[in-house]
Amino acid sequence: MSEWETAFQSGVVVWDWIIAIYLFLAGMSAGSVMISIYLKRKVIVGKPSESGILKATAFLAPFGIIVGLTILVFHLTKPLDFWKIMIFINPTSVMAMGVVLFNVYMAALFAWIGIIFRKQIVSFLKGRFEIVDSILDKLEAFENYLELFLAFLALLLAVYTGFLLSALPTFPMLNNPVLPILFLFSSLSSGAAACLLVGILVFKESPLSASVSWVHSFERPVVMFELFVLVAFFTGLIFAGGQSEQAAWNAISGGFWASWFWWGVIVVGMLLPLLMNALTPKSIRHGALYIFTVTSLSLAGVLMLRTFILYAGQLTVV
Numbered sequence: 202m203s204e205w206e207t208a209f210q211s212g213v214v215v216w217d218w219i220i221a222i223y224l225f226l227a228g229m230s231a232g233s234v235m236i237s238i239y240l241k242r243k244v245i246v247g248k249p250s251e252s253g254i255l256k257a258t259a260f261l262a263p264f265g266i267i268v269g270l271t272i273l274v275f276h277l278t279k280p281l282d283f284w285k286i287m288i289f290i291n292p293t294s295v296m297a298m299g300v301v302l303f304n305v306y307m308a309a310l311f312a313w314i315g316i317i318f319r320k321q322i323v324s325f326l327k328g329r330f331e332i333v334d335s336i337l338d339k340l341e342a343f344e345n346y347l348e349l350f351l352a353f354l355a356l357l358l359a360v361y362t363g364f365l366l367s368a369l370p371t372f373p374m375l376n377n378p379v380l381p382i383l384f385l386f387s388s389l390s391s392g393a394a395a396c397l398l399v400g401i402l403v404f405k406e407s408p409l410s411a412s413v414s415w416v417h418s419f420e421r422p423v424v425m426f427e428l429f430v431l432v433a434f435f436t437g438l439i440f441a442g443g444q445s446e447q448a449a450w451n452a453i454s455g456g457f458w459a460s461w462f463w464w465g466v467i468v469v470g471m472l473l474p475l476l477m478n479a480l481t482p483k484s485i486r487h488g489a490l491y492i493f494t495v496t497s498l499s500l501a502g503v504l505m506l507r508t509f510i511l512y513a514g515q516l517t518v519v
Contacts, residue, residue, distance in 0.1 A: 215515060219276045221508040223269040224362045225391065228384060228503070230265030231359040232392020233258045234310065236416065238352045241317075244415050250318050253406025254416070257399035259314045261392075266307055299361055306358055309351040316341050359388035366514065373441075374448035375514040379434045383510075386427040387503045393420045394499035401492055408487040420499075421478060424471050448517035458513040466509055470502010 237258040241249045249255050315322060319337045326333060340347065363381030370376050393416050400406040406413060438449035453459050474495050478486070485491050 216511055218508055218511075219272055221504070221511045223273045223276075224384075224507045224511070225504045226265040226269035226272075227362055228359055228388035228507070229391040229395050229500075230262045230269070231355040232388035232390070233261045233265075233396050234355040234392070235352055235359070235389065236392050236396055236419070237262075238348055238355075240412050240415065242348070244411050246411070250321065252412060253400040253404035253410075254396050254412045255317060256404040257396050257406075259318060261395050261399060262310055263307070263314070266303060266310075270303060296365070299365060302354065302357055302361055306351075306354040309347060309354055312340050313344075313347055313351050316344050316347070356385070359385045362388075366510065372448070372514050373443075373445040373517055374438060374452060375510070377434060377438065377445075379430060379437055380510070383427070383430045383434055384507075386423055386430055387506055389423045390420065390427055391500055391503040393423065394496040394503075397492060398496035398500070402489055408492065417478070421475065424475060424499075428467075428471060444517055448514070451516050452509075452513035458509060458516070461505065462509050462513070465505040466502055469498055470505055474498050474502070 237255050240252070240254055245252050245255070315333075315337045319334070319341070322337070323334045360381035363384035366375045367377055367380045397413065397416055397420075401408055401413065435449050435453060438445045440446075453462055477491075477495050477498075481491065
């Protein structure tokens with residue numbers, strides 16, 4: 202058996218790479234929504250429906266949640282019984298509270314997207330469903346409150362995936378209060394990269410637009426703070442001693458997952474995009490190939506971070 206197969210098929214692992222993809226997609230959805238709401242309120246001049254970044258979010262945010270939840274449902278032992286967790290709510294269950302959050306988030310998200318792209322939706326329906334236009338017209342009066350509520354839900358969703366893992370007391374590396382903060386900043390990082398990638402290359406947002414410039418200026422400090430939180434994450438584990446210290450050293454000091462962390466998460470996912478943004482001439486930074494490369498590296502780094510936290514976090518059991 203190869204080193205890859207050994208690492209990914211360890212008998213200790215309860216939550217595998219499928220869950221890592223789910224965590225990545227949920228975080229990307231939340232991050233893109235938080236960024237787009239800020240852009241709409243503070244940066245975008247003119248009609249928000251014409252912004253390539255907001256068009257990207259209108260696709261990415263629902264896609265991340267729908268695909269992520271679909272993956273999660275079919276990964277369960279009894280996927281056909283998933284509806285029960287939506288009907289029989291257990292307020293003491295982190296998973297059950299997450300389902301409630303997802304439902305409310307999706308409702309608010311679709312309402313917000315409907316308000317922004319109301320004209321396009323009505324034009325597409327060609328008057329066949331007048332009730333849709335009537336509902337969107339009534340919702341538009343509450344747009345400001347809905348937007349603030351959605352931003353709050355997106356923030357909760359970004360940290361929820363961290364709380365979901367930190368609620369596992371048998372794994373000392375995952376049972377870490379810094380984990381939700383780390384997942385919040387990685388969500389913002391992946392949301393920014395996804396918005397730039399799809400907004401510019403698919404929806405033709407100008408690389409010189411105010412929105413793109415703001416996301417670029419926002420992305421760099423987010424990655425720097427993400428690095429700082431990672432240091433705090435492992436420093437806290439090491440200073441805690443015992444099983445927590447052992448879990449930290451197991452993860453970063455040697456072996457497959459240490460290489461995955463240092464070369465994949467840190468070098469490829471964080472340092473390389475930072476260096477490329479700092480050293481590449483502006484004339485090249487506006488090119489499609491450059492944008493695709495940098496954003497893809499950032500997205501790969503976040504996915505590798507979630508995978509690392511999930512697998513390395515399960516190596517040491519209390």
